[in-house]
Amino acid sequence: xxxxxxxxxxxxxxxxxxxxxxxxxxxxxxxxxxxxxxxxxxxxxxxxxxxxxxxxxxxxxxxxxxxxxxxxxxxxxxxxxxxxxxxxxxxxxxxxxxxxxxxxxxxxxxxxxxxxxxxxxxxxxxxxxxxxxxxxxxxxxxxxxxxxxxxxxxxxxxxxxxxxxxxxxxxxxxxxxxxxxxxxxx
Numbered sequence: 228x229x230x231x232x233x234x235x236x237x238x239x240x241x242x243x244x245x246x247x248x249x250x251x252x253x254x255x256x257x258x259x260x261x262x263x264x265x266x267x268x269x270x271x272x273x274x275x276x277x278x279x280x281x282x283x284x285x286x287x288x289x290x291x292x293x294x295x296x297x298x299x300x301x302x303x304x305x306x307x308x309x310x311x312x313x314x315x316x317x318x319x320x321x322x323x324x325x326x327x328x329x330x331x332x333x334x335x336x337x338x339x340x341x342x343x344x345x346x347x348x349x350x351x352x353x354x355x356x357x358x359x360x361x362x363x364x365x366x367x368x369x370x371x372x373x374x375x376x377x378x379x380x381x382x383x384x385x386x387x388x389x390x391x392x393x394x395x396x397x398x399x400x401x402x403x404x405x406x407x408x409x410x411x412x413x
Contacts, residue, residue, distance in 0.1 A: 268409045310382070364412060
């Protein structure tokens with residue numbers, strides 16, 4: 228019992244004499260913010276399609292709000308739509324736009340899931356007249372400023388088929404039927 232009391236007393240003395248440096252946390256990186264207030268992508272047909280349109284990009288909350296109209300689609304058809312990594316729509320099939328915009332190297336998925344590319348969005352559905360009114364919120368991206376998640380001067384691509392949200396790396400959404408570079412206007 229005396230040995231136990233001595234051990235407790237010795238531990239208390241040693242603990243009281245030791246100096247403790249408070250742990251400092253790593254400084255937080257500032258959240259990247261948009262430096263531009265508006266951009267536009269004029270979509271031109273690709274892969275022999277008749278699809279075209281215009282989409283506007285406005286910073287909103289945690290990302291970008293997209294509005295606009297895309298036409299020339301088959302009536303009541305469903306299509307994948309994504310931001311692609313390169314702002315180059317020069318190839319006839321829009322392959323020059325590269326893969327989906329994915330600065331964090333994550334797996335492809337549905338925009339509402341925890342794991343998805345920064346450029347992944349939910350499918351769009353054309354109406355009976357072959358047009359779709361775009362009203363999409365793309366979270367986690369910025370416009371201008373050059374941050375890793377900046378979508379300025381990248382491409383917006385519409386695909387021929389619906390995105391299945393699971394096939395890697397691009398959702399099996401088929402040919403690229405329209406492409407436009409996201410250009411800052413303000």
